[in-house]
Amino acid sequence: MSNEIGYTPQAEERPAVTVDVVIFSLFEGALRALLVKRKSPPFAGQWAIPGGFVHLNESLEDAAARKLAEETGVTDVYSEQLFTFGDIGRDPRTRVITVAYFALIPYTAIEHHPGKHESATEWFKFDAMPELAFDHAEIVDYAHQRLRYKLEYTAVGFQLLPDEFTLTQLQRAYEIVLNEPLDKRNFRRKILVADIIEETGAKTSEGEGRPAKLYRYRTDSVTEVKTRRLFP
Numbered sequence: 001m002s003n004e005i006g007y008t009p010q011a012e013e014r015p016a017v018t019v020d021v022v023i024f025s026l027f028e029g030a031l032r033a034l035l036v037k038r039k040s041p042p043f044a045g046q047w048a049i050p051g052g053f054v055h056l057n058e059s060l061e062d063a064a065a066r067k068l069a070e071e072t073g074v075t076d077v078y079s080e081q082l083f084t085f086g087d088i089g090r091d092p093r094t095r096v097i098t099v100a101y102f103a104l105i106p107y108t109a110i111e112h113h114p115g116k117h118e119s120a121t122e123w124f125k126f127d128a129m130p131e132l133a134f135d136h137a138e139i140v141d142y143a144h145q146r147l148r149y150k151l152e153y154t155a156v157g158f159q160l161l162p163d164e165f166t167l168t169q170l171q172r173a174y175e176i177v178l179n180e181p182l183d184k185r186n187f188r189r190k191i192l193v194a195d196i197i198e199e200t201g202a203k204t205s206e207g208e209g210r211p212a213k214l215y216r217y218r219t220d221s222v223t224e225v226k227t228r229r230l231f232p
Helices: 060-072 136-153 156-160 167-178 184-193
Strands: 016-027 030-038 051-053 078-085 096-104 118-125 197-204 212-217
Touching: 016 060, 016 078, 016 136, 016 156, 016 167, 030 060, 030 136, 030 167, 051 060, 060 078, 060 096, 078 136, 096 136, 096 156, 136 156, 136 167, 156 167, 167 184, 167 212
Parallel strands: 016 096
Antiparallel strands: 016 030, 016 051, 030 118, 078 096, 197 212
């Protein structure tokens, strides 16, 4: 049944909608993204970022959370809507619009495994990515830009760390993502003045030096903290 302006939804051509999720983690001294190897055409045997079609009975956020859970085994992680990619020829099967997300997950929390549409999963360094299916290289680049930008004005970098961390680990995380060295004294002074972390009372050994204090992110601190002041 058509409405007053003569629009009949069933008669109209409509694009399919997918979600794609760039999953970042930090380990072995590098920022890495989780990729999956596709089983079926198009781009069979090629690496891609995790994603899939949105079900009729779920929101975009629920679809992204479902894909995260399927690929990482984690259900409670930081994720954020990134951008909508809708070039006409981005998927050779049909007209597909994808809503991209990015997620930050501590490496120790992940139990990734291939889903039913993938033959393998693997972590790749951001600066050593293989050729990606669809327009996923563009999506990964955009996600990395967003992550670097978020580090400038939010406390999002803590999402890449374990619950407890040393100041050395924290500084190294920022240096890896920003791809620039940070002055140790300035970084430590400014991160402590920002009042967004607190001591746990425990210590850990960092090499041959004296034990280092362990810290945790203060969940009662202001999320949108101006962390740009951390950098020289």
